Amino acid sequence: MSSSTLPKRRYPCRLDEVGPTAQMLRSSFVTDQADFGKVSPDFKGSTFLTEFDARYAALENLVPTAVRRVTDAEVTKTMNQLAKSLREPLNLLEIRVNRAAKKSAGLTVAAAKFNIGKVRTKINNREMEGLDGALKTLLYLVAENEPTLTAQGHMAADTKLFADARTALSRYNTTQNDNLNAQLTLTVENMTAANALWELMSEMMEAGRLMYKVEQPRKAMAYTMARLKKRMRQERAAKEGGE
Numbered sequence: 001m002s003s004s005t006l007p008k009r010r011y012p013c014r015l016d017e018v019g020p021t022a023q024m025l026r027s028s029f030v031t032d033q034a035d036f037g038k039v040s041p042d043f044k045g046s047t048f049l050t051e052f053d054a055r056y057a058a059l060e061n062l063v064p065t066a067v068r069r070v071t072d073a074e075v076t077k078t079m080n081q082l083a084k085s086l087r088e089p090l091n092l093l094e095i096r097v098n099r100a101a102k103k104s105a106g107l108t109v110a111a112a113k114f115n116i117g118k119v120r121t122k123i124n125n126r127e128m129e130g131l132d133g134a135l136k137t138l139l140y141l142v143a144e145n146e147p148t149l150t151a152q153g154h155m156a157a158d159t160k161l162f163a164d165a166r167t168a169l170s171r172y173n174t175t176q177n178d179n180l181n182a183q184l185t186l187t188v189e190n191m192t193a194a195n196a197l198w199e200l201m202s203e204m205m206e207a208g209r210l211m212y213k214v215e216q217p218r219k220a221m222a223y224t225m226a227r228l229k230k231r232m233r234q235e236r237a238a239k240e241g242g243e
Contacts, residue, residue, distance in 0.1 A: 005188065006187075006188060006191055007188060007191050007192055007195060008195075009191060009194075009195070010194075010195040010198045010199070010202075011194050011195065011197075011198040011201075012225055013225065013229055015190065015191070015194060017229060017232060017233075018059060018194045018197060018198060019056065019059055019060055019197075020232045020236075021201070021225065021228040021229060021232050022052075022056055022059075022197055022201055023056070024228050024231060024232060025201055025204055025205065025223070025228060026049070026052065026053075026056075028208070028222045028223065029049075029204050029208070030049070032208070032211075032219075033049075035211060036204075036207060036208075036211070039207060039211060040207070043207065048200070051200065052197075052200045055193070055196045055197040055200060056197055058193045058196070058197075059190070059193040059194055059196075059197050062187075062189055062190040062193055075172050075175050076236075076237055078172060079128050079169060079172045079173075080126055080237065082165055082168060082169060082172075083122075083123045083126070083128065083131060083165075083169070084123060085165070086119070086123060086161075086162065086165055087120070087123065089158065089161055089162065090116055090119060090120060092158070093116060093142075093149075093154065093158065094111075094114075094116050095152075096149055096152035096153055096154050097111050097114050097116065097149070097152075098111050099152045100145065100148045100149055100151070100152050103148065103151075105147075105148055106148070107145050107148060108141070108144050108145055109141060114138070114141055115134060115137045115138045115141060116138065118134045118137075119131065119134045119135060119138055121134075122134045125234060126233075126234055126237040126238065127230075127233075127234075128169055128172075128173060128237075129173065131169060132166060132169055132170055132173070135162060135165065135166040135169075136166065138162065139159065139162055139163055139166065142154070142159055142162070143159070146159075204223065205223045205224065205225065206223075207223075208220065208222070208223030209223045209224065
């Protein structure tokens with residue numbers, strides 16, 4: 001079907017992510033439904049959830065989230081292993097950065113701002129898309145401080161290791177997206193169903209953020225799509241990638 005006939009996409013994520021994030025959001029809503037009911041009678045009782053569940057079921061019939069993509073799981077596992085292999089090189093780089101910071105020439109930025117910690121966090125959290133950006137900044141700082149780091153034992157091969165890892169991770173991300181696109185065809189039916197479910201998700205999130213943002217800001221974050229996507233992708237990576 002021609003993409004020109006498709007409805008405008010309302011949901012800010014991949015098609016296969018609408019269902020899983022909807023279920024996470026539903027769980028929070030059920031826990032907090034008494035609070036929602038005090039704010040508006042529209043959220044009280046079973047009517048809202050019944051409609052939500054009906055729209056979720058309609059989407060699931062078109063885009064089943066239980067379908068497992070073996071190739072995608074293997075790619076995820078390979079990406080996690082590659083990311084973990086950077087931990088020792090990062091430790092060596094941190095030693096050299098700390099030593100270089102003590103010299104008179106110093107570094108262009110403080111050692112603590114060399115982005116090593118951010119790279120580690122992305123690896124630990126299995127945030128592969130974020131890892132790409134973190135490595136980009138790290139490589140820029142390494143290049144900017146190359147003479148100082150070289151004096152501490154850092155070699156071109158060390159830089160190449162990080163650069164090659166970033167290139168490979170980017171390629172694997174592309175492979176995953178290609179696999180997804182090959183298996184999830186956008187149609188009028190599944191996009192319409194996703195938009196319909198997203199409409200109620202948006203209402204939940206808007207109310208949740210406004211209810212809790214002053215007194216319970218951390219709880220309010222549970223009603224943001226950014227937090228839902230991050231949690232969903234981490235859980236999927238942990239399940240498919242393993243340790």
